[in-house]
Structures are given as C-alpha cells and as structure tokens.
Amino acid sequence: MTSAAHAPGDSPPHLAWDDLHRHAGEGLTVLLGPTSEPVRALSAGRPDLAEHLLAPWRQLPGIQLRLETCRLNRVGTGPGSLRPAARTLTPADQLDIPAVLANAVRYADRDRHRLADVLDAARLLRSIDRRHLDSGEHRLKDPAAMHEIARRIAAAPARPAAAAHRVRGGTPPPKPERPDTTPAKAVRKQGRTDEASRKPAQAQREAEAAEQRTRQREDEHDQAQAEVERAEAALRELEERGTELARQLHATVELRRRMRNDLDDARNCAAQTDRAVRQARHAAEAG
Structure with missing residues (x-):
C-alpha cells in the first residue's frame, strides 16, 4: 500500500x-x-x-x-x-x-523540535519561517x-449546541385550518395562526443566538486554556534555565576552587624553590 x-511521483501520496x-x-x-x-x-x-x-x-x-x-x-x-x-x-x-x-510524533525529545524546523525548511527548500515554528509538542x-x-x-x-439543529430539522409546519365563516372567529384564528408561525422562527433565532454564545464561550475557553498552557510552558522554560544556571554556577565554583588549589601549590613550590636557592647560596659562601 x-x-x-x-506511485504518482511528485504529487502528494494518496490511495x-x-x-x-x-x-x-x-x-x-x-x-x-x-x-x-x-x-x-x-x-x-x-x-x-x-x-x-x-x-x-x-x-x-x-x-x-x-x-x-x-x-x-x-x-x-x-x-x-x-x-x-x-x-x-x-x-x-x-x-x-x-x-x-x-x-503526531516527529521526534523523541522536546529539544529536537529545532532540528524539525531545519529539516522542514530543507525539505521545502525555503528559509525557516519564524511565524510557524515547531512548538515542541510533537515529541514522544x-x-x-x-x-x-x-x-x-x-x-x-x-x-x-443542538438546539438550532432541532429547530431546523424537527419543527413541523403548521397544519392548514379550514376557513371559518364567522368573521370574528376567522380573525382570531388567523391571529393565532400568525402567532404560531412566528414561534418557530423566533425559536430558531433564539437557538442560533444560543449557539453563537456557546461558540463564543468555547473561543474564550480555548484562549484561556492556551494562556494557561503558555504560562506553564514559560514556567517550565524558566525552571530549565534555572537548572542550567545552577549547573553553570556549580561548575564555576568548582573551577575557582581548583584554580585556588593550583595557586596555593604554585606558591608552595615557589617558596620551596626560594629556600633551596638561599641554602645553595649559603653553602657556596661557606665553601
């Protein structure tokens, strides 16, 4: 398969x-x-x-x-x-x-997402588009x-929301009524018929408005969720930077300690050399 x-060659793969x-x-x-x-x-x-x-x-x-x-x-x-x-x-x-x-896994670790951007740019023969960078979510x-x-x-x-679909698909049309010979009754029935015919349209408008409000709440929920996730990602990045800075600080302290030990060793060696030179000088004067 x-x-x-x-098989088509240059066209996108399809079956x-x-x-x-x-x-x-x-x-x-x-x-x-x-x-x-x-x-x-x-x-x-x-x-x-x-x-x-x-x-x-x-x-x-x-x-x-x-x-x-x-x-x-x-x-x-x-x-x-x-x-x-x-x-x-x-x-x-x-x-x-x-x-x-x-x-939609593309790489094993999160830190490989920059490599994915480079490979995408090479595959598409274009520069890296910073507006559409890989977010690092395609990891395993x-x-x-x-x-x-x-x-x-x-x-x-x-x-x-299902209300609008129920109104559009499930509201039966008003049944036709036989005309009444009495003028007053005919007017009242006509008024009731007009009111009944207006109710489905009003219900449909209300259902559409409710569906629009639901979609708006969904958009707000998505945006709030995205903000929370961006904040969590920023917090994780700060934690990673803090860990890296702590590691670098520890390495710097260790390097300073080694340099101080080397300096002490050099001073001790210089002192021993100075004593040896003085002793040799005294021995030469005495001979």
Missing part, C-alpha cells in the same frame, strides 16, 4: 478507493485524522456533514475504522487544537467508531502526559 500511495478495496480484509486499519474531510467538518461545527462523509468509510468492508483525536496546544479550530479534538468524540460515541488519541510523550491530554479533551465543552 505504501508503494501504491507513492484510491480501488487500492483500499484491494487490500481490505488484510487487517487494514484506517485512521482518519484532523486533516481528513469528516474531522474537518466536525471542526466547522457540522456533525451532520461529518456523518455523511463517514458513511462511505463505514460501508467499506474488511477494514477497521478509527477516528484520530489529537491536541497539540494550538488555539482556534485547526488541527491540533482542543475543539476539533473534543468534537471528534461525539461521532465516535454516536456511531460506535473507536477514537484513538495520537500526538509519556503515559502520564497522554492521560492528561485525554482528560482535558474529555472535559472540554466543545460539543456544538
């Missing part, structure tokens, strides 16, 4: 549906990540479109379908941010598709860190 994906059908049933597992069409639809707040886009994958026989949820401490709704990671869990629960927590994290990421994704209030 790897050879088939890279056709025929390739998937050909290799289905061979223990094939399909992992749909943040850049796939279904997960992008979830990021845009369209679970209905995501379910529609997932249908061909679910109908593909002989594969094990998985949804990837990934959080890289990014802000907004793009890949690696909190909201699409949390929204991926909703269709995973509703459609019984297992969700897999991943970290330990189980405790991944458990904390899973906890934050599960606790994030990122599910879109």
Whole structure:
C-alpha cells in the first residue's frame, strides 16, 4: 500500500478507493485524522456533514475504522487544537467508531523540535519561517502526559449546541385550518395562526443566538486554556534555565576552587624553590 500511495511521483501520496478495496480484509486499519474531510467538518461545527462523509468509510468492508483525536496546544479550530479534538468524540460515541488519541510524533525529545524546523525548511527548500515554528509538542510523550491530554479533551465543552439543529430539522409546519365563516372567529384564528408561525422562527433565532454564545464561550475557553498552557510552558522554560544556571554556577565554583588549589601549590613550590636557592647560596659562601 505504501508503494501504491507513492506511485504518482511528485504529487502528494494518496490511495484510491480501488487500492483500499484491494487490500481490505488484510487487517487494514484506517485512521482518519484532523486533516481528513469528516474531522474537518466536525471542526466547522457540522456533525451532520461529518456523518455523511463517514458513511462511505463505514460501508467499506474488511477494514477497521478509527477516528484520530489529537491536541497539540494550538488555539482556534485547526488541527491540533482542543475543539476539533473534543468534537471528534461525539461521532465516535454516536456511531460506535473507536477514537484513538495520537500526538503526531516527529521526534523523541522536546529539544529536537529545532532540528524539525531545519529539516522542514530543507525539505521545502525555503528559509525557516519564524511565524510557524515547531512548538515542541510533537515529541514522544509519556503515559502520564497522554492521560492528561485525554482528560482535558474529555472535559472540554466543545460539543456544538443542538438546539438550532432541532429547530431546523424537527419543527413541523403548521397544519392548514379550514376557513371559518364567522368573521370574528376567522380573525382570531388567523391571529393565532400568525402567532404560531412566528414561534418557530423566533425559536430558531433564539437557538442560533444560543449557539453563537456557546461558540463564543468555547473561543474564550480555548484562549484561556492556551494562556494557561503558555504560562506553564514559560514556567517550565524558566525552571530549565534555572537548572542550567545552577549547573553553570556549580561548575564555576568548582573551577575557582581548583584554580585556588593550583595557586596555593604554585606558591608552595615557589617558596620551596626560594629556600633551596638561599641554602645553595649559603653553602657556596661557606665553601
């Protein structure tokens, strides 16, 4: 399958549906990540479109379908941010598709992220773009860190409000009424009909306003979470710098101690040499 994906040459690697059908049933597992069409639809707040886009994958026989949820401490709704990671869990629960927590690992240690920037620039034949530097989150994290990421994704209030969708999809149209011959009753019924027809539109506007407020709160939550994480990262960096400064201070103190010992040894050697010279001079005068 790897050879088939890279067969086109200069174009990005991709597989056709025929390739998937050909290799289905061979223990094939399909992992749909943040850049796939279904997960992008979830990021845009369209679970209905995501379910529609997932249908061909679910109908593909002989594969094990998985949804990837990934959080890289990014802000907004793009890949690696909190909201699409949390929204991926909703269709995973509703459609019984297992969700897999991943970290888009590119290197083993955090201090290798600068090397990743250099390799990206070399691969793309361009200078390093300081606006899009690697954050160091693509490292191989330990189980405790991944458990904390899973906890934050599960606790994030990122599910879109369902009220607006219920109003749009579930409100039946008003039933037609037979005209009343009595003018007064006809006027009252017409008024009630107009009021009933206005209620769904008003409910829809209220639901849309509630959904907008929910999205605004989600944005504020994402921004606050990002600020907390930036503060934590800055604190970790300060701690690392403090540890490095302490190590350098210890090395400086040790160097000063060695230099002082060497100076004392040199002074002792000079004193011994001076005594030996005086003794030799006295011996020469006496002879």
